[in-house]
Amino acid sequence: FQRASRAFNDYPHLPKLLVLFTVSGGGLATVCHTAFADAGQDDIIKKKKIVVLGTGWAGTSFLKNLKDPSYSVQVVSPRNYFAFTPLLPSVTCGTVEARSIVEPIRNIVKKKNFDADFKEAECFKIDTVNKKVHCKTTQPNHLGGGIEEFTVDYDYLVIAMGARANTFNTPGVVENAHFLKEVEDAQKIRRTVIDCFEKASLPSISEAERKRILHFVVVGGGPAGVEFAAELHDFVKEDLAKLYPALKEHVSITLL
Numbered sequence: 001f002q003r004a005s006r007a008f009n010d011y012p013h014l015p016k017l018l019v020l021f022t023v024s025g026g027g028l029a030t031v032c033h034t035a036f037a038d039a040g041q042d043d044i045i046k047k048k049k050i051v052v053l054g055t056g057w058a059g060t061s062f063l064k065n066l067k068d069p070s071y072s073v074q075v076v077s078p079r080n081y082f083a084f085t086p087l088l089p090s091v092t093c094g095t096v097e098a099r100s101i102v103e104p105i106r107n108i109v110k111k112k113n114f115d116a117d118f119k120e121a122e123c124f125k126i127d128t129v130n131k132k133v134h135c136k137t138t139q140p141n142h143l144g145g146g147i148e149e150f151t152v153d154y155d156y157l158v159i160a161m162g163a164r165a166n167t168f169n170t171p172g173v174v175e176n177a178h179f180l181k182e183v184e185d186a187q188k189i190r191r192t193v194i195d196c197f198e199k200a201s202l203p204s205i206s207e208a209e210r211k212r213i214l215h216f217v218v219v220g221g222g223p224a225g226v227e228f229a230a231e232l233h234d235f236v237k238e239d240l241a242k243l244y245p246a247l248k249e250h251v252s253i254t255l256l
Contacts, residue, residue, distance in 0.1 A: 047070060047071060047072045047115070048070070048071055048072070048155040048156060049071070049072045049073075049074065049153060049154050049155045049156070050066070050071050050072070050073045050074070050154065050155065050156045050157075050158060051073075051074045051075075051076065051133055051152055051154035051156070051157050051158065052073060052074070052075045052076070052158040052160060053076055053077065053123050053133070053157070053158065053159050053160060053161055054077050054158075054159070054160035054161040054162060055075065055077040055079050055080070055081065055082050055105045056079075056082070056083075056160060056161070056162040057085075057162075058160035058162070059075070059077070059158065059160035059161075060082045060105070060108065062158055062160065063075065063108060063109070063112070063116075064108065066112075067112075067113065068114070069113050069114040070114070071114055071115075071156075072114065072115040072116070073109075073112070073114065073115070073116040073117070074116075074117055074118075074119065074152055074154070075105060075109060075116070075117070075118045075119070076118075076119050076121055076122075076123060076133065076135055076152060077105070077118075077120070077121075077122075077161075078120065078121065078122040078138040079105075079120075079182075080104060080105055080106070080118065080120045081102040081103060081104050081105055082102065082103050082105055082108065083101055083102050083182065083183050084101040084102070084103075085101075085181070086223075086224075087100075087101045088101070088180055088181075088182075088183070088185070088186045088224070088228075089180070089186075089224060089227040089228035089230075089231045090227075090231055091183065091186035091187070091190075092180065092186040092187075092189045092190050092193075092228060092231060092232070092235075093190065093231040093232060093234065093235035093239075094190065094235065094239070095231060095234075095235075098183050098186065098187060101183070102183060105118050106118050119135065119150075119152070120137070120138065120139070121135040121136055121137050121138060121148075121150070122135065122136060122138050123135050123161075124136055126157070126159075131153060131154050131155065131157075132151045132152065132153055132154070133151065133152045133153075133154060133157070134149065134150075134151050135149065135150055135151070135152060136148065136149045136150075137149075165179045165181055177219070178192065180224060180228060193216070193232070193235070193236075193240075194240075196213050196214060196216075197214070197240055197243075197244050197247060199213055200213045200214050200244075200247055200250065201244055201246070201247060207250075210247070210250050211250050211252070214247060214250045214251045214252065215251075215252045215253075215254065216232060216236075216251075216252070216253045216254070217253075217254045217256065218232070218253065218254070218255045218256065219256045220256070221255060221256070225255065226255065229253055229255045232253055233253055236248075236251050236253070237251075
């Protein structure tokens with residue numbers, strides 16, 4: 001991040017394309033940039049416009065490290081906040097509130113000492129010839145009308161839209177499994193766990209079916225998987241056991 005920011009600070013007149021992407025743990029995987037011919041004198045005087053796509057670890061860290069006021073920055077993302085993803089396992093079990101691990105991206109933008117703005121939208125096309133980013137809104141317009149589309153011009157483009165969970169083309173994963181990558185995922189998992197206990201408490205459920213419903217499988221033995229399994233154990237054995245004492249002995253957790 002420091003090297004990427006220094007490139008902008010030291011050479012503001014060189015158009016660059018930066019690609020920042022993250023892997024599952026949120027760490028920076030790659031930073032690459034290409035520089036082209038020097039801009040004319042008029043372009044040097046005029047503020048260069050940086051467009052940042054994404055509000056995850058890479059995009060937010062780049063934004064925080066950029067301090068040169070000679071730039072104008074436009075941030076575009078369908079997510080209007082930055083999430084501290086290492087605490088997602090704690091959110092699933094209520095140890096930490098979801099609002100405690102998010103920061104509105106507008107708070108970060110307004111603290112910058114240069115012209116910066118944020119648009120809640122997703123990019124669906126990049127025109128590298130004319131240096132334009134084509135975007136569309138992700139939320140329906142309740143005041144009337146449908147999806148709004150607009151374009152944003154750029155001199156420098158930072159692509160930091162993160163990564164997607166890899167299913168390795170395993171059949172049934174998308175349809176039946178939960179992913180733990182976003183705040184919404186953590187909240188959905190919490191609701192599902194509680195729903196399982198509610199269903200298992202019904203008198204019409206057999207013992208075998210009750211054990212099946214209360215068998216939770218965590219796939220992935222990395223930091224997130226291990227921490228989630230531990231948080232789930234505490235949530236089930238300490239919190240839910242008080243609400244569903246008859247179901248405590250039927251619960252099992254498997255980590256693969």
